Each structure stands twice: as C-alpha cells, then as structure tokens.
Amino acid sequence: xxxxxxxxxxxxxxxxxxxxxxxxxxxxxxxxxxxxxxxxxxxxxxxxxxxxxxxxxxxxxxxxxxxxxxxxxxxxxxxxxxxxxxxxxxxxxxxxxxxxxxxxxxxxxxxxxxxxxxxxxxxxxxxxxxxx
Numbered sequence: 452x453x454x455x456x457x458x459x460x461x462x463x464x465x466x467x468x469x470x471x472x473x474x475x476x477x478x479x480x481x482x483x484x485x486x487x488x489x490x491x492x493x494x495x496x497x498x499x500x501x502x503x504x505x506x507x508x509x510x511x512x513x514x515x516x517x518x519x520x521x522x523x524x525x526x527x528x529x530x531x532x533x534x535x536x537x538x539x540x541x542x543x544x545x546x547x548x549x550x551x552x553x554x555x556x557x558x559x560x561x562x563x564x565x566x567x568x569x570x571x572x573x574x575x576x577x578x579x580x581x582x583x
Contacts, residue, residue: 453579455560457483460574460583462566465492469550476557483583484559485566485576491550500546504539 459475461468464486472484489496508530515527554561564577574581 455483455562455579455581457481457560457581457583459483460485460566460581462568462574463492464490464561466494468492469554472559473553473557476559482557482559483562483576483581484554485562485564485574485581487563487565489547490554490561491547495546495550496543501539501543504542505535508535508538 458480459472459482461472461475461482461484464472464484468484468486469490469492472482475482484490486492492498494500512527512530515525518525562576562579562581564579566574566576566581569575569580572582574583
C-alpha cells in the first residue's frame with residue numbers, strides 16, 4: 452500500500468475527469484487521477500468516439516452513392532465491415548494514445564483502481580491511499 456499526496460485528486464478519468472485533471476495541471480497543481488477502467492471512459496472507448504467513426508464511414512458511403520449529381524463518377528460496391536471495424540478501432544486507439552501521452556506530459560499521475568472517499572481529504576484508490 453502506497454501513500455501519495457497531490458494538490459488535487461480526481462475520481463474518474465472520463466471526459467470530465469481528464470479535462471479537470473489537465474486544467475489543474477495547467478494551473479500548476481499536482482494531480483492524481485484515479486480510474487477503474489480506461490482513461491477516456493465510456494465516451495472514448497465504447498460510446499461517442501467509436502460511434503462517430505462508424506457514422507463517418509456511413510456518410511462516406513452515402514456521399515459515394517450520390518456523387519454523380521456533383522459530376523463525380525463513382526460506384527459503391529458494398530461495405531467491408533471488417534475494414535470499417537478496423538478503422539473504428541484505429542480511431543479509438545489513436546485518441547487513447549494521445550490522451551495517455553498528454554496526461555504523462557502534463558505530469559498527471561494516473562492510479563488504476565476504484566476510488567473511495569474515506570475522509571474529506573483522503574481517497575483509497577486500489578491499494579493506494581491518496582490525499583489531496
């Protein structure tokens with residue numbers, strides 16, 4: 452069990468949590484970010500971002516189908532779902548790596564575990580006790 456002290460402890464590394472952590476680090480605070488799953492949360496990994504990638508692929512198919520009215524001759528021969536899935540995974544992976552690098556570059560300590568408030572200044576995050 453390790454004990455760590457930060458100016459700010461953020462519970463949850465979803466879009467609100469990592470944004471708060473990044474802003475606090477910009478303001479010169481030391482930040483501990485406790486996340487039980489993946490940094491970026493539901494939005495990045497299974498929600499908003501992968502859905503938008505799939506919608507973009509569908510939009511490309513629609514534009515291709517309608518291209519003749521713009522003077523562009525093209526043919527939509529079908530959708531390769533394996534390639535679309537690979538594209539979606541690549542988008543999520545790229546954003547995930549970017550977020551990992553950004554938090555590291557800003558000196559934010561990411562702690563894996565489920566945080567639980569045990570006092571007004573102390574959080575248990577996995578095997579760690581974090582004060583902020």
